[in-house]
Amino acid sequence: MRTIIAFPSSHAAMEAELLAEDAGYACRLIPLPPAIHAGCGIVLLCEHSVILQVADLLAAKRVPTDGVYDKNGDTWHRRLDS
Amino acid sequence: MIYLDQSATSLHKPPEVVEAVRRGLSGEYGNPTRGAHTPALRALQEVALVRRAVSKYFDVSPLEVAFTFNATIALNMAIKGALTPQDRVLTTPYAHNSMLRPLYELQDMGMRLDIMPLDKHGCCPIELFVQYLHADTTAIALNPMSNVTGDIAPLDDIIRLCHQRDLLLILDLSQWAGTRAMPSVAQWPRTLIAFTGHKSLYGPQGTGGLINRGNVPLRPMISGGSGIHSFERQHPSTFPEVCEAGTVNLPGIMGLRAGMEWLMTTGQDKVQQHLSTLRERFISGMRTIPGVRLYGSQMADAGPVVSLNIGDLPAAVISDALNERYNIATRAGAHCAPLMHQALGTVEQGTVRFSFSFHNDDNEIDTAIEAIRTLSFQ
Numbered sequence: 001m002r003t004i005i006a007f008p009s010s011h012a013a014m015e016a017e018l019l020a021e022d023a024g025y026a027c028r029l030i031p032l033p034p035a036i037h038a039g040c041g042i043v044l045l046c047e048h049s050v051i052l053q054v055a056d057l058l059a060a061k062r063v064p065t066d067g068v069y070d071k072n073g074d075t076w077h078r079r080l081d082s
Numbered sequence: 083m084i085y086l087d088q089s090a091t092s093l094h095k096p097p098e099v100v101e102a103v104r105r106g107l108s109g110e111y112g113n114p115t116r117g118a119h120t121p122a123l124r125a126l127q128e129v130a131l132v133r134r135a136v137s138k139y140f141d142v143s144p145l146e147v148a149f150t151f152n153a154t155i156a157l158n159m160a161i162k163g164a165l166t167p168q169d170r171v172l173t174t175p176y177a178h179n180s181m182l183r184p185l186y187e188l189q190d191m192g193m194r195l196d197i198m199p200l201d202k203h204g205c206c207p208i209e210l211f212v213q214y215l216h217a218d219t220t221a222i223a224l225n226p227m228s229n230v231t232g233d234i235a236p237l238d239d240i241i242r243l244c245h246q247r248d249l250l251l252i253l254d255l256s257q258w259a260g261t262r263a264m265p266s267v268a269q270w271p272r273t274l275i276a277f278t279g280h281k282s283l284y285g286p287q288g289t290g291g292l293i294n295r296g297n298v299p300l301r302p303m304i305s306g307g308s309g310i311h312s313f314e315r316q317h318p319s320t321f322p323e324v325c326e327a328g329t330v331n332l333p334g335i336m337g338l339r340a341g342m343e344w345l346m347t348t349g350q351d352k353v354q355q356h357l358s359t360l361r362e363r364f365i366s367g368m369r370t371i372p373g374v375r376l377y378g379s380q381m382a383d384a385g386p387v388v389s390l391n392i393g394d395l396p397a398a399v400i401s402d403a404l405n406e407r408y409n410i411a412t413r414a415g416a417h418c419a420p421l422m423h424q425a426l427g428t429v430e431q432g433t434v435r436f437s438f439s440f441h442n443d444d445n446e447i448d449t450a451i452e453a454i455r456t457l458s459f460q
Contacts, residue, residue: 009323010115010309014123014130015144031118039310039318042118062143064320 003051004030004076005058006038006066013042016054016063023057025050035076038066084410084446089229089257089387089437091280091287093411095341102340103286106333113329115309125332132339133322139283139342140264140275142293148322149291149330153256154180156276156292159325160252161185161223163300164274167192169220174198174206175421176228176235180276181254182421185223194218200425203379204231208239215243221250227257230422230433231378232361232387234258237265244271250298252276259283260345261385262354272296282353282439284345285338288331300324353440357386360438360447364388367451373458377426377433389426389433392458397432400457404434408453412436 007013013029020027027046032038046054048070055068068079085093106128112121114129133144140147150156161184165171171185171193189195198214200206211222222244226235237258244251251273260282273296279289294300305317306327317327345353365388368374377389392400401414415432416423423429436450 008310009318009320010126011130011133011322012145014126015133018127018130018134029118029123039320041309042123063145 001048002045002071003048004033004036004043004045004069004071005051005055006032006036006040006043006069008039008064008066010040010042012064013040013044015061016044016058016065019057019061019063020044020046020054023054025054025057027054033069033071033076036069040066043069084408084442084449086436086438086442086446086450087411087413088281088439088442089417089435090413092282092284092439092441094439094441095284095286095337096344098340098344099284099286099337103333103337106336111332114332115326116307116329128332128336129330132335135339135342136291136293139346140259140277140293142295145322146294147291148294148325149289149335150276150325151288151331152280152290153254153276153278156290156325157181157252157254158184159292159300159303160274160276161188162303163324164250164252164298165193165221170194170196170216170218171221171223172196172198172211172214172219173223174225174235175200175419175425176206176225176233177223177419177421178225178229178254178256179418179420180256181223181225181252197421203381204377204425205233205379205381206235208236208243211240211243215247215249219247219249221252223252223254225254225257227261227385227387228378228419228422229257229387230389230417230419230426230435232257232385232437233378233381234384238267241265241267241270241273244273245269250274256281257385257387260350260353261357263350270295272298274298274300279334279338279341282345283338284341286334289334289338292325294321297321302327304328348440356440357438358383360442360444361386361388363444363447364436364438364451367447368454371451371455371458374454377428386438388436390436390454391428391431391433392454394431397428397434400434400454403457404450404453408449410450410453
């Protein structure tokens with residue numbers, strides 16, 4: 001399963017990638033999937049198993065996000081708690 | 083050349099700065115906020131790393147930092163973006179025209195502007211700030227280090243005062259940044275901090291920024307491409323995008339990062355001590371020369387700036403003689419600080435300003451002292 005975090009700005013997305021990298025999480029920036037609407041055209045792709053830790057890290061560092069999305073089949077689903 | 087005009091710009095940059103700018107122009111970097119291909123993301127990462135360096139130096143969060151092309155643009159964005167004609171603002175004679183002129187524009191639209199005087203020593207103690215605050219004052223706009231005399235305002239106390247009174251604080255750190263550390267206070271008020279990259283942060287010209295502590299709402303002063311929300315008619319109001327319309331000066335801010343990292347590696351305290359020693363040596367020398375008039379309080383902890391005149395000679399004549407005869411670069415005139423010259427009584431004469439950098443040494447100071455001594459007897 002693919003899991004991404006969307007952002008309101010590219011600066012927030014890049015700061016998120018740096019923070020994740022600093023913390024040892026293997027995440028990378030990819031273009032925003034067309035099915036998702038977010039302010040910024042890039043999203044952070046993370047391993048499904050670490051997404052909650054990364055999301056918590058970003059919240060602790062006050063990096064604004066536009067939601068966490070899981071891809072199931074061909075469809076992206078926004079997590080209700082994100 | 084003995085360069086004593088650091089307050090205008092730093093002439094000598096660390097080699098790391100030159101190398102960083104060269105690297106920024108090397109063909110590796112795309113547009114940092116336009117697209118998600120490798121060169122664009124590489125550029126975006128560089129921008130993020132510069133933001134981190136700036137945030138580390140100023141002890142703020144990276145996303146509280148926006149890049150502008152100089153402090154003047156940052157101050158215009160802060161003043162015109164945060165204030166309205168309904169505000170009432172207090173400022174001091176230390177203010178540079180980059181702060182005064184935007185304030186005057188708002189004053190012409192109805193904003194009330196109070197300008198406190200200096201005390202008899204040429205200083206602005208906290209008691210004067212308290213005295214000149216009104217019940218409806220909403221903001222203090224402050225240059226905490228005079229670019230004419232080097233005198234400093236009690237920034238720690240002013241920060242606390244703004245926090246206590248819930249005042250917006252707009253700071254011009256063009257002279258302060260790089261010459262001494264930021265104040266260490268427990269709680270900051272809502273604060274907009276303008277800085278320039280090319281003076282004592284040793285970056286290239288065309289760099290600077292605005293720091294937004296406390297998420298102060300800003301209206302965009304310049305609108306355009308932001309890389310986000312492309313179908314909206316208005317420029318985003320989110321920070322830092324609200325201040326970063328168009329493409330950032332990537333090679334420039336890469337140089338700025340190198341300058342700031344050089345500064346932090348060298349040590350801000352070490353830099354401040356060196357600057358203080360140079361200033362004290364210069365002032366001690368000037369006090370031995372008859373006819374030299376020093377301006378400002380000459381307080382021990384002032385910034386690395388000294389203004390003087392010789393008798394009634396126009397400042398421009400002295401500065402020109404220093405340049406032509408002794409190959410010493412100083413600045414004469416008003417230094418874009420009209421209220422200071424009104425306070426000092428030097429509107430007509432101007433002053434000769436000497437400002438020091440970490441790259442100056444005792445021999446250069448002594449040469450400048452002897453040059454002034456010779457000129458004073460002619």
